[in-house]
Amino acid sequence: MRVHLQNDASAERFAKQLLNIGNGKMTIDPTSQCITLPTSFCTLTSSKEELIQKDFPNIAQNYRNLQWLSERAILAAKNIDVNDINFCVQNWVPGEERTYTSIDTVLNEDEAVNYPTEFLNCLDLPGFPPHVLQLKTGVPIILLRNINPPKLCNGTRLSVKTMMNNIIEATILNGKFKGQDVLLPRIPLFPPDLPFEFKRLQFPVRTAFSMTINKAQGQSLKVCGLNLEVPCFSHGQLYVASSRVGNPSNLYVYTPDKTGTYTCNSSNGLFRYLQLQQFQWFIQVPTPATVPMVYAGTYTCNSSNGLCRIFQGLISTLQLVKKLDRYPFRKKKRKIDSVEQEEKTMNIKKEAVTQVGSFFVQHLPRNPSMFSGEGVEDPRSWLKEYERVAKHNQWDETLCLANVYFYLTGTALKWYENNEESIQTWTEFMSQLENYLEKMKAQDCELRKYSKLAHN
Numbered sequence: 001m002r003v004h005l006q007n008d009a010s011a012e013r014f015a016k017q018l019l020n021i022g023n024g025k026m027t028i029d030p031t032s033q034c035i036t037l038p039t040s041f042c043t044l045t046s047s048k049e050e051l052i053q054k055d056f057p058n059i060a061q062n063y064r065n066l067q068w069l070s071e072r073a074i075l076a077a078k079n080i081d082v083n084d085i086n087f088c089v090q091n092w093v094p095g096e097e098r099t100y101t102s103i104d105t106v107l108n109e110d111e112a113v114n115y116p117t118e119f120l121n122c123l124d125l126p127g128f129p130p131h132v133l134q135l136k137t138g139v140p141i142i143l144l145r146n147i148n149p150p151k152l153c154n155g156t157r158l159s160v161k162t163m164m165n166n167i168i169e170a171t172i173l174n175g176k177f178k179g180q181d182v183l184l185p186r187i188p189l190f191p192p193d194l195p196f197e198f199k200r201l202q203f204p205v206r207t208a209f210s211m212t213i214n215k216a217q218g219q220s221l222k223v224c225g226l227n228l229e230v231p232c233f234s235h236g237q238l239y240v241a242s243s244r245v246g247n248p249s250n251l252y253v254y255t256p257d258k259t260g261t262y263t264c265n266s267s268n269g270l271f272r273y274l275q276l277q278q279f280q281w282f283i284q285v286p287t288p289a290t291v292p293m294v295y296a297g298t299y300t301c302n303s304s305n306g307l308c309r310i311f312q313g314l315i316s317t318l319q320l321v322k323k324l325d326r327y328p329f330r331k332k333k334r335k336i337d338s339v340e341q342e343e344k345t346m347n348i349k350k351e352a353v354t355q356v357g358s359f360f361v362q363h364l365p366r367n368p369s370m371f372s373g374e375g376v377e378d379p380r381s382w383l384k385e386y387e388r389v390a391k392h393n394q395w396d397e398t399l400c401l402a403n404v405y406f407y408l409t410g411t412a413l414k415w416y417e418n419n420e421e422s423i424q425t426w427t428e429f430m431s432q433l434e435n436y437l438e439k440m441k442a443q444d445c446e447l448r449k450y451s452k453l454a455h456n
């Protein structure tokens with residue numbers, strides 16, 4: 001659109017270069033797996049300090065200008081680089097710095113000894129506010145949770161206006177509600193994917209002079225800095241970072257060698273190599289009939305969400321590898337006798353990919369709901385649901401018993417932990433669970449009966 005409306009030749013060239021990066025068509029050095037950024041693609045900086053100066057010129061005078069502040073940010077691949085840049089830029093902003101410390105507690109009192117407060121305070125998790133949050137008036141911040149959609153959503157950028165003990169007043173920098181003042185409270189936050197449960201009471205924000213490339217998706221900037229000290233995970237991530245701006249003159253990049261040569265961990269050649277290795281692993285499976293055993297045995301792990309992502313990624317890989325004309329399957333030490341033999345090999349690989357890929361699509365794993373045995377929960381209906389999921393996932397009785405631990409919580413989990421050694425089969429588990437919960441209900445009825453008599 002910019003090319004046609006403004007007749008901007010540089011924007012047209014920039015758009016084509018972005019597409020080449022996104023599609024993995026940039027020229028790659030076969031020995032170092034590096035790509036060289038074109039000189040017309042961006043402005044290279046010689047140091048991280050110069051990158052900050054280019055992106056935030058005269059910040060001591062301009063940080064109060066909300067329009068100026070909302071148009072710029074520095075992107076990096078990892079949180080550690082983002083935190084370093086935010087610390088440097090905030091030191092250049094005048095004013096008194098205020099520190100907010102979080103209150104971290106373990107939800108299970110029995111585990112409090114194993115996870116002391118000092119340990120919880122040192123956890124700095126992605127997408128989670130830090131234990132020590134240091135802010136100044138006028139600095140940009142980014143919201144990490146949905147508080148009041150659509151006004152206050154995860155990813156909304158704001159500017160700190162007033163700081164109080166338990167409230168931060170801030171001004172929205174982007175979106176439909178730009179310019180409106182809002183109040184941000186401390187809220188309890190519960191991090192996922194940890195072996196224990198803990199709560200952090202903190203403001204759900206981070207400083208946003210710099211942000212990760214993943215967090216910047218959907219953000220539109222006028223001036224963008226890109227710190228490539230740590231390589232991007234893939235050429236797609238580099239495309240996301242570079243496409244935040246529409247003009248190459250407003251894109252500033254810092255690379256370690258200062259020449260624009262940039263190593264991408266999943267650059268086109270290496271990315272194809274990884275896909276090829278995954279593909280070869282799958283075609284080594286003799287027949288699709290053996291895949292369920294591998295699949296079922298792998299799934300006996302307390303990381304169902306992570307494994308689902310892995311399987312989804314493998315399915316995507318299989319779908320990509322179907323386009324065999326784009327991937328070099330010939331190994332260095334392997335000799336192809338004839339064109340007919342090569343074509344025959346390619347057809348066999350195509351058939352293997354189709355069979356295994358279709359199996360995984362049809363048998364994507366499912367998760368039963370959690371069961372606590374408390375309140376109005378019916379154990380019989382939950383056991384029926386669990387068996388339906390087990391049948392879909394092709395679990396036998398041994399796997400049903402092995403996996404059930406990960407879907408129990410509360411009273412049911414404590415009971416199972418106390419009786420796990422005595423339960424040998426899935427049938428014993430079902431009968432003993434129902435008997436235990438019936439006894440618990442009978443005891444509750446008796447207690448309520450006696451409490452009513454005592455009250456009367």
